[in-house]
Amino acid sequence: MGARMRGLTVVAALAAAAAACSPEIGKGTYFCGPERFCPPDMACDDPTYTCESKRLADRFTCPPGSDALEPDDSGGEASDEGILACGAMLVGERVGCMEGEGDEDYLAFDVTGECVGDDPHLEVTLRFPIAFVPLAVDLLDDSGDAVEEGVPCTPSGDLTGNDRVCIDRPLAPGRYFLRVRAAPGGPDCDGDCHYNQYTIIVSYPLA
Amino acid sequence: MVRPTAVLSALLVTLVWAGQARGQQDYFQQGKSDTLTFHVDRERSTQQRILIASLFGGSVLFGGVGLLFHIDSKNKSDDVSTDAGRHTGRVYTEELDDTRRAALRSRNLAIGSYAVGGGLLIGTFIAYLLTDPGQEVVHVGTEADSGAAGARVLLEPTDGGALVGGAWRF
Numbered sequence: 001m002g003a004r005m006r007g008l009t010v011v012a013a014l015a016a017a018a019a020a021c022s023p024e025i026g027k028g029t030y031f032c033g034p035e036r037f038c039p040p041d042m043a044c045d046d047p048t049y050t051c052e053s054k055r056l057a058d059r060f061t062c063p064p065g066s067d068a069l070e071p072d073d074s075g076g077e078a079s080d081e082g083i084l085a086c087g088a089m090l091v092g093e094r095v096g097c098m099e100g101e102g103d104e105d106y107l108a109f110d111v112t113g114e115c116v117g118d119d120p121h122l123e124v125t126l127r128f129p130i131a132f133v134p135l136a137v138d139l140l141d142d143s144g145d146a147v148e149e150g151v152p153c154t155p156s157g158d159l160t161g162n163d164r165v166c167i168d169r170p171l172a173p174g175r176y177f178l179r180v181r182a183a184p185g186g187p188d189c190d191g192d193c194h195y196n197q198y199t200i201i202v203s204y205p206l207a
Numbered sequence: 208m209v210r211p212t213a214v215l216s217a218l219l220v221t222l223v224w225a226g227q228a229r230g231q232q233d234y235f236q237q238g239k240s241d242t243l244t245f246h247v248d249r250e251r252s253t254q255q256r257i258l259i260a261s262l263f264g265g266s267v268l269f270g271g272v273g274l275l276f277h278i279d280s281k282n283k284s285d286d287v288s289t290d291a292g293r294h295t296g297r298v299y300t301e302e303l304d305d306t307r308r309a310a311l312r313s314r315n316l317a318i319g320s321y322a323v324g325g326g327l328l329i330g331t332f333i334a335y336l337l338t339d340p341g342q343e344v345v346h347v348g349t350e351a352d353s354g355a356a357g358a359r360v361l362l363e364p365t366d367g368g369a370l371v372g373g374a375w376r377f
Contacts, residue, residue: 021314023284023287023307024288025307026290026292029291030289030294030295031298031299032298033299033300033301037299037300037304038299039299050294160296
């Protein structure tokens with residue numbers, strides 16, 4: 001009896017040790033990593049880009065209203081935003097969607113004159129979930145040539161599950177296009193997650 | 208008042224009885240005595256001591272190693288563990304997954320080390336029992352039959368030693 005009790009004690013101690021130091025990850029507590037990466041036994045819930053139980057995980061759909069400006073897949077079909085006024089916001093928190101290979105969204109605007117200020121410049125921020133194919137934003141001139149490419153600008157400690165790319169540069173008068181597309185060569189789950197949603201902000205601060 | 212008196216009386220009676228009983232012991236074998244027999248603990252051999260020490264040392268070593276892995280696993284688990292329903296705002300990356308896997312690996316190593324250490328501890332206990340040398344029976348003292356010349360040794364074990372004496376008959 002004594003030996004049996006000792007054995008049970010050892011087993012209980014081992015079980016307690018095992019339980020005490022096992023990583024326990026709750027469902028719905030992490031954003032999906034790149035390429036819909038999640039802990040084992042979980043799957044990426046695309047609409048919220050959060051790791052959930054496989055039973056609850058849904059597939060991707062474009063957010064409501066994100067395709068309101070379609071078709072805007074070329075310079076000729078671009079959403080025309082008009083004149084970019086000095087010190088004004090041109091586009092605020094507009095939601096868009098990239099779905100499928102080759103999808104691109106264009107918006108066009110005009111800069112009509114020089115702005116007066118300490119540092120007048122175009123400021124573009126494109127924000128998108130890390131979980132799916134990364135996006136890129138380019139500034140094109142009237143002839144369609146690239147003037148500037150967006151660069152990563154995600155602030156450290158960001159807790160939104162999103163990455164950001166930004167354009168920050170002064171502009172001469174003229175007509176310009178902003179092109180949003182999937183980053184060339186970006187990881188996309190071998191084509192299985194070649195989609196994403198985004199939010200774009202365009203402004204022209206004077207300082 | 209009756210009770211304390213009764214208890215005191217009983218205590219005195221017990222002490223007197225014990226004194227008389229002690230006084231009846233034949234410390235110097237004044238009466239006819241037989242051979243004295245003692246049970247003396249044998250000592251373990253050096254090899255047996257080394258075996259037991261090695262087993263115990265191994266159990267302590269593996270227990271310590273298991274504890275280190277346990278602590279490591281606990282720290283890594285705390286880094287990735289979350290309560291269900293409370294979003295951390297963090298992105299689940301390869302680095303976090305590496306930490307999770309490392310926590311599991313350390314946990315398994317801790318369990319293995321604890322198991323080996325526990326086994327060695329049980330082995331120590333078993334070896335301690337199996338190598339018990341037991342007791343040696345020592346006979347001391349001889350006396351010739353009554354009337355014959357002879358000698359006898361008088362030996363009375365006491366706390367921390369023994370009282371030794373002798374008697375001769377010519």
